[in-house]
Every structure is written in structure tokens, then in C-alpha cells.
Amino acid sequence: MHRFANPARFAQLAAAATPWGVALTALLFVAGLALALFASPPDYQQGETVRIMYVHVPAAWMAMFVYVVVAAGSASALVWRHPLGDVIARAASPIGACFTLMALLTGSLWGKPIWGTWWVWDARLTSVLVLFFLYLGHIALLHAFDEPSRGARAAAILALAGIVNLPIIKFSVDWWNTLHQPASISRLERPAIDPSILAPLLVMAGAYFAYFVTLLMVRVRTELASAKLRAFRAALAAQG
Amino acid sequence: MSGILRFLEMGGHGGFVWGAYAAVALVLLVLGLISWLDLKRSEGELKRMEARLPGRSRPVGARNRA
Amino acid sequence: MTAFLALLRRDLRLALRQGSDAALVIVFFVLAAVLYPFAIGPEPGLLERIAGGVVWVTALLAALLSLERLFLADYQDGALDLLALAPEPAPLLILAKVAAHWLTTALPLMAAAPVVALMLGAPATSIAPLMAALALGTPSLSLIGAIGAALTLGARRGGVLVPLLVLPLYIPVLIFGAAAVEAGMSGAELYPPLAILAALLLAALPLAPLAAAAGLRNALR
Numbered sequence: 197m198h199r200f201a202n203p204a205r206f207a208q209l210a211a212a213a214t215p216w217g218v219a220l221t222a223l224l225f226v227a228g229l230a231l232a233l234f235a236s237p238p239d240y241q242q243g244e245t246v247r248i249m250y251v252h253v254p255a256a257w258m259a260m261f262v263y264v265v266v267a268a269g270s271a272s273a274l275v276w277r278h279p280l281g282d283v284i285a286r287a288a289s290p291i292g293a294c295f296t297l298m299a300l301l302t303g304s305l306w307g308k309p310i311w312g313t314w315w316v317w318d319a320r321l322t323s324v325l326v327l328f329f330l331y332l333g334h335i336a337l338l339h340a341f342d343e344p345s346r347g348a349r350a351a352a353i354l355a356l357a358g359i360v361n362l363p364i365i366k367f368s369v370d371w372w373n374t375l376h377q378p379a380s381i382s383r384l385e386r387p388a389i390d391p392s393i394l395a396p397l398l399v400m401a402g403a404y405f406a407y408f409v410t411l412l413m414v415r416v417r418t419e420l421a422s423a424k425l426r427a428f429r430a431a432l433a434a435q436g
Numbered sequence: 437m438s439g440i441l442r443f444l445e446m447g448g449h450g451g452f453v454w455g456a457y458a459a460v461a462l463v464l465l466v467l468g469l470i471s472w473l474d475l476k477r478s479e480g481e482l483k484r485m486e487a488r489l490p491g492r493s494r495p496v497g498a499r500n501r502a
Numbered sequence: 503m504t505a506f507l508a509l510l511r512r513d514l515r516l517a518l519r520q521g522s523d524a525a526l527v528i529v530f531f532v533l534a535a536v537l538y539p540f541a542i543g544p545e546p547g548l549l550e551r552i553a554g555g556v557v558w559v560t561a562l563l564a565a566l567l568s569l570e571r572l573f574l575a576d577y578q579d580g581a582l583d584l585l586a587l588a589p590e591p592a593p594l595l596i597l598a599k600v601a602a603h604w605l606t607t608a609l610p611l612m613a614a615a616p617v618v619a620l621m622l623g624a625p626a627t628s629i630a631p632l633m634a635a636l637a638l639g640t641p642s643l644s645l646i647g648a649i650g651a652a653l654t655l656g657a658r659r660g661g662v663l664v665p666l667l668v669l670p671l672y673i674p675v676l677i678f679g680a681a682a683v684e685a686g687m688s689g690a691e692l693y694p695p696l697a698i699l700a701a702l703l704l705a706a707l708p709l710a711p712l713a714a715a716a717g718l719r720n721a722l723r
Contacts, residue, residue, distance in 0.1 A: 233457075245449045248456040255460070274716070294467045298460050305456040309449045329670045336666060340657035349720045350653045354667060357649055357713050361671050364702070368674035375681060407464060414471050421478040428485045 201279055207420045210413035217410030224403035231396035245309050246393075252302035254401035255295050256324055258408060260362075262292030263327060266334065267359035270352035280416070282348040283423075285355060286338055287415035291408055293331035299324045319373035323366050330358045344426070505590040506598045513602030516575075523568055524610045531564040531611055535618045546623045553624035554683030557632065560618075561611055562643065562672055568607045569647040569668070570654075570661045572599060577655050577721065586722055593711035596718070600641075600648050600711070608640035624687070631686030631696075638699040639679040645703075645710035646671050652717030675702055 232250035239246035266285045273281030303324070307316040315321075334351050341347035444450055517523055538556050539549060576582040585595055615636055616629050624632070650668035654660035682695040 229457075243449065244453055247453050251456055251460045291467065294463050298463050301459045301463075302456040305452045305459070309452050326670050326673060329666065333663075333667045333670065336663055337653060337657070340654065340659065340663055342658065346656065346720055346723070350657070350717060353649075353713055353716045353720070354653055357671065360709070361674075364674050364705075365670070368677045372677045372681070375684075407468075411468060411471055414475050418471065418475045418478050421475070421482045425478060425482055425485060428482075428489070432489075 203279055203420050206280060207417050210417050214410060214413055217406060217413060221403060221406040221410050224399060224406050228396060228400040228403045231399055236392050236396050242310060245306060248302055248306040250396045250400050252299060252306055253397060254404045255299040255302060256320065257401060258404045259292055259296040259299050259324060259327055262288050262295060262408060263330070263359065263362070266292060267355045270355040274352050274356070282352065283416055283419045285352060286348060287412055287419050289331060289334050289338070291411055293328065293335060295404070296324055296328040296331055300328060319370045322373070323369045326365050326369070334358070505588065506594055509595055509598035510602050513599055514605060517602060517606040524606050527564045527568055527607045528610050528614050530567055531560055531614055532618055534560040534563060535622065538622070550623040550625065553619055553622035554628060554632065554687065555680045556622060557615055557619050558676055558680045561615065561636065562676060564611060565607060565640065565643045565647060566665050566668065568603065569651045569664055572603055572648055572651040573655055573718065582718065583722060586718065592715035592718060596648060596711040596714045600644050604641055604644040608644060611640065612636050628683050628686035631692055632683045634696055635679040635682035635699060638696060638703055639675045642675050642703045642706045643672060645706040648714045649710055649717065652714035652721070655718065655721035675699065
């Protein structure tokens with residue numbers, strides 16, 4: 197772990213790994229799309245719209261996963277003063293917010309043909325909506341201070357408060373949803389688990405994951421370069 | 437030809453299915469592009485900065501190799 | 503303990519001297535709640551259905567109004583730096599400030615809540631559950647709000663940021679608080695939502711001051 201603690205070494209490794217990441221991501225997307233759009237059958241009940249599930253469900257998974265990454269980075273920065281913790285949190289957060297946005301958009305498009313409305317207040321989609329606001333708050337806080345390190349620390353505390361709250365929020369939203377269950381059950385039902393469904397789902401999830409790791413490396417490199425630039429500018433200013 | 441048309445129509449829900457895939461593609465590509473451009477810009481600035489300060493491999497106060 | 507009480511007394515005195523704070527919160531609360539009939543029509547059945555929710559949401563927003571001032575005045579005039587130097591643990595001192603905030607904003611809110619609820623047509627059976635839920639929920643709102651106030655100290659446009667940070671964290675309290683009022687209206691079991699509100703408060707009591715203290719340390723660095 198400590199080998200990666202050196203930002204310069206990390207940046208070098210990331211730069212070397214990026215092309216491989218891009219290639220792997222592209223490969224997985226091609227495979228995933230082929231499975232999702234061609235090689236899997238339409239659902240008995242939902243017809244072709246079930247194909248939206250293959251881009252929606254993995255996006256929701258990644259939205260949650262990336263928030264855990266942000267919280268882990270924040271914890272390592274706050275508790276162990278790991279030099280890359282803040283960098284990873286700052287770099288990952290916008291990616292997570294985008295996955296959340298994708299989950300919301302595709303969720304809406306999935307719900308409309310099935311339920312006739314552009315938004316369904318089902319437990320999962322509502323939790324994702326709250327998660328979206330948690331991401332926005334995190335990103336806003338990162339940029340709210342003149343001194344980047346202050347923003348990083350405040351955002352880190354917020355991320356930890358958020359990750360502690362997330363199970364509570366999920367539990368509350370689930371409870372709220374069952375309490376207010378309308379007469380016709382409005383839930384984005386997943387069709388019964390079938391191997392022909394599992395394959396595209398997992399491959400798309402893999403594609404999203406590869407995308408995340410690759411883009412994270414790119415964004416971390418940017419953060420490290422920006423930090424170096426700031427240090428240079430500060431040194432120049434100090435020189436006179 | 438009709439096979440392709442049927443595929444594009446997605447059982448009448450073509451707008452939704454392709455809309456969803458298009459939304460995903462758009463978000464992923466825009467985010468990727470912005471991140472890539474940001475990287476090129478800051479690495480470019482860094483190179484120019486390092487060229488302006490010859491004989492100094494890293495700024496004062498930066499972390500030394502562990 | 504004496505430091506806790508001293509800080510509590512001092513904050514209360516300051517707040518009471520500036521009575522306008524509590525008054526502003528109450529006026530906003532009543533005014534915002536009164537807007538709903540204008541928006542959706544005065545039909546009694548409809549208003550009664552949403553009365554509990556409206557009271558809770560407007561109480562939440564009213565609580566937000568006063569949060570920024572929790573630490574701001576002390577931060578700006580340097581009193582916060584002095585408090586940070588005190589031997590008492592920062593979370594304890596924060597608890598004192600939060601208690602003062604709760605006493606001066608939530609209590610007046612709770613006094614106005616039955617009036618607002620009745621104006622919106624809530625049945626009399628729902629008032630007691632409403633008060634119990636507010637009593638258990640508003641301290642959590644003050645505690646969670648303190649985290650937002652502490653984290654945005656020294657930020658540009660900090661005041662605008664506090665709602666964005668705090669409202670998502672408020673949602674569990676809102677869900678169970680409103681559910682308690684619903685239960686009161688429909689005759690369902692009151693215990694589950696109230697018990698959960700109590701559990702949320704018990705969790706917030708130790709954790710929120712810790713997070714807020716970390717935020718204050720960050721602001722004072």
C-alpha cells in the first residue's frame with residue numbers, strides 16, 4: 197500500500213496503465229452491448245424495454261460503489277493521513293455523480309413505458325436520487341473554499357457522515373415506500389434471474405467498472421499535476 | 437431490411453430503449469472527454485512550468501521519494 | 503459540566519437578547535405552511551391529508567434558516583478560537599451550542615406547530631403524536647444541522663450550501679416524523695416511528711458533535 201503512497205510514482209503507474217484501461221473498457225462495452233442488445237431475449241412481461249435494465253442496474257451499482265470509494269479515500273485521508281486519499285475522493289466524486297445521473301435518467305426511461313409516468317417513486321430509484329444530492333453536496337463543498345486543502349478536509353468529513361447515513365437513508369426510504377404502497381405496486385421489477393439476463397448485466401457492470409478505474413486514473417493524474425502546479429506557483433510567488 | 441427495422445423499433449419502445457442507451461453513451465463520453473482535456477491541459481501547463489525553472493526537478497517543499 | 507452549562511447559559515442569553523431569531527423562525531414557519539392552501543386549494547379533505555407532511559417539511563426548512571448562525575458569529579469575532587483552546591472537549595462545547603439553538607428555535611416551533619396543524623385541518627387525535635415526534639425529531643435536526651454549519655464555516659457562499667448538505671441527511675427524520683403523525687391520524691401503531699426517531703436521536707447525540715468538531719478544526723486551521 198505504501199508503494200502507492202508516493203504521488204509521483206502513482207502518477208507514473210497510472211499513466212502507463214491508462215491505455216490498457218481504455219482498451220479493456222472498450223472491449224467490455226462491445227461485449228456488453230452485444231449481449232444486451234443482440235444476444236439476449238426480450239422479457240416475457242416487459243418486452244424489449246428490459247434491455248434498459250442492462251444499463252440502469254449496473255449504473256445504480258456503480259453509483260453506490262463509487263460513493264464507498266469516496267468515503268474510503270476520505271477516511272484514509274482523515275484518519276491515516278494517506279496522501280492520495282483526498283486526491284482519490286476528489287477525482288472519484290464526479291464520476292460517481294455521473295453514474296447516479298445515468299441511473300436516474302435510465303430509470304425514468306425504464307419506468308415510462310411500464311408505468312406511464314416519467315418518474316416512479318420506488319425505493320431504489322428514490323435512494324439513488326438522495327445519493328445524487330449527497331454527491332452534489334460533496335462536490336460543492338470541495339470547491340467552496342479558497343484553499344483546496346480546506347475544501348478537501350470538509351468534504352472528507354461530509355463523505356464520512358454520508359456513508360454512515362446511507363444505510364439509514366436506504367432503510368428509511370424502504371420503510372417509506374412500503375408504508376405508502378399505492379394500490380398498483382409501482383416498482384421497477386427485475387425479471388426473474390435467468391442466465392441469459394445475468395450475462396449482459398455482469399458484463400455491462402464490468403464495463404462500467406473498467407471505465408471507472410480508467411477514468412479515475414486519468415482524473416487522479418490531473419489532480420496530482422494541478423497540485424504540483426499550485427506548489428510551483430506558490431514557490432514562484434515566494435521567490436518574489 | 438425489415439429485420440433491422442424491427443430491431444430498431446424494439447417492440448414499439450424504441451424511443452425509450454435507444455434513448456436510454458444514448459443517454460448513457462452521452463454521459464460517459466462527455467465525462468471522459470472533459471477529464472481527458474483537463475489532463476492534457478494541466479500536464480501541458482506543468483511541462484511549461486518545469487521548463488521555466490531549469491535545474492529544479494521539483495518545487496520546494498514537495499514530498500521527497502519515500 | 504460547568505463549562506457546558508456556562509456556554510449554554512451564555513448562548514441562551516445572547517439569543518434572548520436578540521429575540522428576533524426565534525420570532526423570524528416562527529413567522530417563516532407559519533407563513534410557509536399557510537402558502538399550501540393558496541397553492542392547492544382550501545378543500546378540507548385534501549389539506550387534512552397533507553397536514554402532517556406540510557408541518558414537518560416547513561419545520562425542517564425553518565430550522566435550516568437559523569443554522570448558519572450557530573457558529574458564524576463566534577467564528578467571526580474570534581470567540582470560536584477561544585472556545586477551541588478550552589480544556590473541555592470540543593464535542594461537548596458543541597453540544598452546549600446545539601442545545602441552546604434547539605431551545606431557542608425548536609421550542610418556539612413546537613409551540614406554533616399545533617396551531618398550524620389545526621389550521622390545515624389535522625384532526626385533534628394527531629396533535630399529540632405530532633408533538634411527540636417533533637420533541638424527538640427536532641433535536642436530531644439541530645444536531646445534524648450543526649454538522650452542516652460547521653463544515654461550511656469559512657466557505658464562500660456557505661449559507662447557500664448548508665441546505666444542500668443538510669437536507670438529504672434530514673430525510674430519515676422527516677420520513678419517520680411524518681409517519682408518526684400519519685399513525686396518529688389513521689390510528690396505526692405509534693410506537694415504531696417514534697422508537698426509530700428516538701434511535702436516530704441516540705445515534706446523532708454522540709456522532710454529530712464529533713463530525714462538527716472536526717469541521718470546526720478545519721475552519722480554524
